[in-house]
Amino acid sequence: MQNSRDLAVQILARIEAEQAYANIVLDAELRKSSLRDPRDKALVTEIVYGVLRWQKRLDWYLDQVCKKPLQQSSPWLRHILRIGSYQVLMLDKIPPSAAINESVKLAEKYRQKLNLPANMAKGVVNGILRQLHRSLDTLRRPETIPDKVTRLAVQYSYPEWMVKRWVQRLGEQGAETCCRIQNQPPHLMLRVNPFKTSRAALQESLSGYAGKITPLPDPLSGLVIAGAPALAELRWYQEGECTIQNAASMLVSQILDPKPWENILEACAGAGIKTTHIGELMENRGKITAVDIHENKLSRLQENCQRIGISIVQPYRGDMTTFLDLPASHFQNDRGFHRILVDAPCSGLGVLRKHPEAKWTIEESHIHSLQQLQLRLLNRSVPLLHPEHGVLVYSTCTTEPEENEEVITQFLRDHPGFRIESPQKYLPPELHGCITDQGFLRIEPPQEYFDGFFCAKLVKTL
Numbered sequence: 459m460q461n462s463r464d465l466a467v468q469i470l471a472r473i474e475a476e477q478a479y480a481n482i483v484l485d486a487e488l489r490k491s492s493l494r495d496p497r498d499k500a501l502v503t504e505i506v507y508g509v510l511r512w513q514k515r516l517d518w519y520l521d522q523v524c525k526k527p528l529q530q531s532s533p534w535l536r537h538i539l540r541i542g543s544y545q546v547l548m549l550d551k552i553p554p555s556a557a558i559n560e561s562v563k564l565a566e567k568y569r570q571k572l573n574l575p576a577n578m579a580k581g582v583v584n585g586i587l588r589q590l591h592r593s594l595d596t597l598r599r600p601e602t603i604p605d606k607v608t609r610l611a612v613q614y615s616y617p618e619w620m621v622k623r624w625v626q627r628l629g630e631q632g633a634e635t636c637c638r639i640q641n642q643p644p645h646l647m648l649r650v651n652p653f654k655t656s657r658a659a660l661q662e663s664l665s666g667y668a669g670k671i672t673p674l675p676d677p678l679s680g681l682v683i684a685g686a687p688a689l690a691e692l693r694w695y696q697e698g699e700c701t702i703q704n705a706a707s708m709l710v711s712q713i714l715d716p717k718p719w720e721n722i723l724e725a726c727a728g729a730g731i732k733t734t735h736i737g738e739l740m741e742n743r744g745k746i747t748a749v750d751i752h753e754n755k756l757s758r759l760q761e762n763c764q765r766i767g768i769s770i771v772q773p774y775r776g777d778m779t780t781f782l783d784l785p786a787s788h789f790q791n792d793r794g795f796h797r798i799l800v801d802a803p804c805s806g807l808g809v810l811r812k813h814p815e816a817k818w819t820i821e822e823s824h825i826h827s828l829q830q831l832q833l834r835l836l837n838r839s840v841p842l843l844h845p846e847h848g849v850l851v852y853s854t855c856t857t858e859p860e861e862n863e864e865v866i867t868q869f870l871r872d873h874p875g876f877r878i879e880s881p882q883k884y885l886p887p888e889l890h891g892c893i894t895d896q897g898f899l900r901i902e903p904p905q906e907y908f909d910g911f912f913c914a915k916l917v918k919t920l
């Protein structure tokens with residue numbers, strides 16, 4: 459018989475070993491688990507995300523009561539101790555004795571994986587967690603660390619290199635805001651499908667199933683939902699009345715501003731969250747070519763198009779950085795695409811609320827290699843763009859300048875025939891302050907409803 463903590467430890471082990479996305483592993487494992495009570499499923503989610511968010515802070519406390527540094531322990535021992543310490547240190551609703559006993563049971567079940575003599579596994583976990591609980595009042599607190607980068611890194615549980623960048627760019631207070639806000643669970647937000655419903659009608663029909671429902675500011679046709687059960691399992695989602703999407707991500711297709719009957723390319727379409735938005739804005743008239751390097755993402759894109767009722771999308775699997783031999787039928791009058799969106803792969807440092815595992819999987823060196831990939835994707839788009847007035851939009855869900863301003867600056871150096879267009883008219887007034895002097899949208903620190911995002915709109919002039 460499976461229980462919540464057992465499933466949580468298996469999920470954490472899989473995420474770490476496979477460097478996988480937490481939300482994908484969690485959804486898949488919950489779906490196939492024998493857990494039926496929604497409260498048990500909620501506890502798995504709470505523990506998995508809680509441990510991923512607070513891992514470094516938990517390790518700081520555990521290291522004070524362990525004989526050797528936690529980093530030298532086996533992964534399974536670390537996961538079990540983190541699960542126990544998360545409940546003891548950060549969850550009020552679980553009695554510490556129950557949390558410790560459950561961790562000891564896990565140690566017994568997985569004793570072969572702990573790199574300890576099998577007869578010691580239970581005793582070690584029991585001893586460490588009981589010592590942690592007994593010493594709560596006397597353990598050193600991260601708030602007392604003198605160096606500000608190390609302090610914020612431990613206090614809010616981030617890698618030091620990330621905090622150092624934020625402190626350098628935003629100062630200590632700005633970095634702390636960044637750290638604090640990115641540790642909050644993300645709000646659930648929906649984009650309303652205008653083909654099937656209206657925002658008011660969807661709000662009305664969801665009101666019996668959710669807690670508070672708040673409309674997003676115009677021009678975003680979206681809702682923020684509090685206290686909803688698993689929305690993807692509800693009929694409104696399954697029947698295509700809405701798409702789950704953060705408000706900042708919704709801005710990107712608005713800024714692209716596609717018109718009915720145009721010929722659009724989405725160069726990194728993924729599962730089609732933005733492609734379907736583009737299709738909605740085009741009233742399902744015209745043509746969208748949706749390229750991605752991964753076939754499985756394009757399958758999800760096709761499912762999303764079907765769910766929402768978009769029929770103008772032609773998926774195309776390919777690598778946008780190399781020569782893309784698009785069939786001629788993709789071009790209107792052989793003149794190229796009216797608009798191209800490059801929603802580039804990035805380090806994702808603006809969406810850590812949704813992907814806390816990225817704190818521990820992304821390395822600073824990735825930022826430089828991603829920059830090279832982002833530039834190649836943009837460069838490859840230029841010959842595909844309509845030669846007069848073609849529009850190229852570049853977006854990322856990261857806050858790091860190397861992947862944002864530096865990419866666009868380098869791009870404009872290599873391609874002077876573009877001007878930057880301010881996105882102001884597409885934004886709710888509260889985001890006007892996020893337009894930079896150069897005319898880019900830069901959301902940093904992330905805001906309550908808006909993830910950390912960057913977007914540049916470039917219009918062809920020559």
Ligand SMILES: C[S@@+](CC[C@H](N)C(=O)[O-])C[C@H]1O[C@@H](n2cnc3c(N)ncnc32)[C@H](O)[C@@H]1O
Pocket residue numbers: 725726727728729730731732733749750751752755776777778779801802803804
């Ligand atoms: C930020 S995600 C796109 C998300 C998507 N636009 C959406 O809104 O759902 C970046 C995508 O780029 C794809 N990608 C990465 N390298 C690529 C390449 N060389 N050519 C085409 N797509 C690529 C990834 O598979 C990923 O789906």
